[in-house]
Amino acid sequence: MLEALLRALHPLVPFVTEEIWHHVAPKLGIEGVSISLQAYPEPAAYPFDDAAACADIDWLQAVVSSLRRLRSEMNVAPSKSIALLLDGGTATDRQRVARHADSIGFLARTASQQWLAAGGEPPAASAAVVGELTLLVPLAGLVDLDAERTRLAKEIKRVEGEIGKCRGKLGNDSFVANAPPAVVEQERQRLADFTTELNGLRQQSERLAG
Numbered sequence: 420m421l422e423a424l425l426r427a428l429h430p431l432v433p434f435v436t437e438e439i440w441h442h443v444a445p446k447l448g449i450e451g452v453s454i455s456l457q458a459y460p461e462p463a464a465y466p467f468d469d470a471a472a473c474a475d476i477d478w479l480q481a482v483v484s485s486l487r488r489l490r491s492e493m494n495v496a497p498s499k500s501i502a503l504l505l506d507g508g509t510a511t512d513r514q515r516v517a518r519h520a521d522s523i524g525f526l527a528r529t530a531s532q533q534w535l536a537a538g539g540e541p542p543a544a545s546a547a548v549v550g551e552l553t554l555l556v557p558l559a560g561l562v563d564l565d566a567e568r569t570r571l572a573k574e575i576k577r578v579e580g581e582i583g584k585c586r587g588k589l590g591n592d593s594f595v596a597n598a599p600p601a602v603v604e605q606e607r608q609r610l611a612d613f614t615t616e617l618n619g620l621r622q623q624s625e626r627l628a629g
Contacts (some may be wrong), residue, residue: 422447423460478512478549479519485547485554486527493545493562493569497626501556504541507619508552545570545625548619550612555623564627571624578617585610 422443429436429488433455440454451457486503495501503523505516512536516523520532535541535555544555545567560565588594595603 420465422449422464426454426457426460428601429454435440454620455621473517474516475515478515479522481549482552482554483526484521485549486523486556489545489547489554489556490528493556493558495561495565497528500528501561501625503529503532504544504557505532506535506537506553506555512550512552522556541626543567544623546619546623548616550614553619553623568624568627571620571627575617575624576618578613578620582610582617585613 422440425436425440425443425620429440437454440457441587444454449457453603468491489495490501505512508516516532523529523532536573541555541561542557542566544557546556547554558564574590585606589603598606
């Protein structure tokens with residue numbers, strides 16, 4: 420793998436990879452006068468099929484995208500750090516937060532990441548839902564409450580529309596009977612995910628209304 424990585428990086432850092440390659444190649448029984456004469460590595464030669472790792476990256480992407488969307492909707496400058504509160508979630512969510520805390524901090528510009536105490540009352544915050552995990556960005560110093568109530572109302576309406584589409588498809592006997600089972604199952608999962616998201620958004624809206 421190291422030798423293949425050197426070949427992949429050679430066009431970008433030719434001198435360093437050439438030097439390292441001459442130390443690595445003989446130990447692997449590879450002959451040649453220069454790394455530049457070796458074949459460029461092909462993806463097919465290094466298959467990757469780690470479902471858990473892929474799920475982790477999908478989760479991280481969803482978290483970062485949600486936080487960036489909140490920042491954009493609140494007009495928070497990219498250079499300004501935000502506090503992040505995490506609520507609910509599964510044991511897997513907690514493990515992922517611990518593993519990817521640095522990445523979340525860097526990619527979403529979070530100054531702090533804390534879990535809300537069980538049963539604790541969160542402060543007025545902008546919220547996004549990823550599965551069973553709720554991401555809370557406290558509004559103090561960031562945005563006015565009226566603007567956040569308006570944003571939440573629009574988001575709730577959007578998610579309700581998505582739920583309506585899912586239910587429309589799943590309520591169509593022709594769709595359920597003729598679509599591939601994987602497509603039908605995917606639509607059921609979308610419905611479950613949107614329903615969970617809607618519940619989280621409604622709870623946050625109720626908090627702000629109070």
